[in-house]
């Protein structure tokens with residue numbers, strides 16, 4: 001189908017009047033804004049529900065917040081940063097990096113803050129959008145960059161409202177609440193809970209870590225970059241480029257990805273041996289060690305990288321509570337065995353509803369099709385990017401894309417490379433509507449599901465990677481296959497409606 005591509009490339013730029021709306025000003029939305037401006041489009045608007053950019057890095061500010069991807073790899077490929085202070089970037093530095101980059105590329109001038117899109121409806125060949133405050137907009141192309149983990153999941157524990165201290169979800173950390181020398185309970189042992197416990201274990205008078213399921217912990221070092229090193233990065237762009245694409249890190253990511261899709265590979269057995277040794281060698285007390293030992297395979301849940309979690313849980317002020325929670329009472333957390341943990345603060349590190357994506361936005365596609373109906377069983381999209389009957393709407397970090405211990409920035413950049421080729425079809429003036437065909441999605445999704453069940457994520461544990469039917473909601477093939485898939489769309493998988501035809505149809509529906 002290169003004919004389609006060649007044909008449209010020759011007339012590129014014909015429709016520079018195209019109106020783009022990008023939903024969300026987190027990492028992916030900012031990327032879309034930068035790329036659209038760089039491509040020469042001037043009619044671009046980003047809508048952001050909050051009062052600042054940053055997405056997950058704006059919302060999460062809990063103590064210890066750190067990205068587990070090395071700093072220099074957690075950057076846009078076109079915007080290296082010589083000033084990272086540590087091997088693993090602290091959340092506040094990532095937020096500052098995105099704010100700086102947004103300004104540098106002029107994206108800050110095209111964002112409307114405090115405007116949550118609540119309705120997005122396809123009518124007469126365009127998307128009609130409405131924000132919560134009542135602003136209306138019309139776009140030719142919508143890029144949904146709404147993020148994956150943005151709706152906090154609150155646990156169903158009785159009595160939460162009765163607690164007399166401070167209780168909040170970790171993505172809503174209340175910084176007005178003093179911490180030092182007080183008693184805190186942290187419920188949850190995902191990446192978030194582990195980072196918080198590690199950060200607070202020496203500050204609290206008492207810290208109870210409520211662990212429903214233990215986690216495998218991958219050891220990692222997190223050294224500071226010296227002033228000399230940062231100066232060298234500033235002086236030498238080649239060195240900085242090297243750091244961004246550090247061969248050892250890239251090889252590790254590739255090995256890790258291959259291990260995920262081949263759970264019985266030597267690479268996966270190697271990962272298992274490392275985390276097992278970490279547990280055996282780091283935790284002295286045999287009773288605590290057994291409490292911390294998972295009964296499922298490493299990397300089945302998202303693998304946790306931590307330099308100091310095992311040290312933290314062995315500090316005198318820390319207690320790992322593995323019993324079942326009965327309820328929350330005014331004074332603290334009551335266990336099923338009757339024990340009461342008296343606390344001043346309870347932090348709910350209980351994760352996110354990972355299947356929401358654009359929702360709760362009300363999205364209506366061609367012919368009145370409702371996204372909520374299409375996604376009733378599970379969110380699906382061809383290549384994680386396009387949904388049949390939702391033309392000219394493309395997703396960054398959409399459902400069933402790659403998730404794991406690697407940079408989502410890299411994923412979003414590859415996805416953008418793919419999306420811009422779809423936009424070129426619309427921009428050419430030849431095609432009025434571009435969306436994946438139903439047949440292509442069916443084939444893609446059935447192959448994806450079959451492969452996903454064979455990944456390590458499907459090896460028998462509970463995690464946010466699993467969809468409502470227990471199938472890993474991820475890209476289940478190699479990283480290489482993802483890069484190849486994103487290099488150029490297979491246009492035969494798309495329903496392409498000629499502009500003339502789409503316009504005629506909309507004229508009919510107008511009458």
Ligand code: N01
Pocket residue numbers: 066067068069149155156157187188189190191192193195210211212213302325349350351352462464
């Ligand atoms: O959430 P999670 P998270 N009673 O869903 C427990 C990214 N991230 O916020 O395992 C008791 O992983 C639940 O227990 P169980 C990263 O992608 C990245 O920690 O279901 N416990 C689990 O322990 C990560 O994977 C970084 O039995 C309850 C925990 O809450 C994703 O965010 C840093 C419970 C939830 O774990 C989500 O991580 C931080 C209940 N009723 C986050 N309900 C980086 O470093 C739930 N739990 C890049």
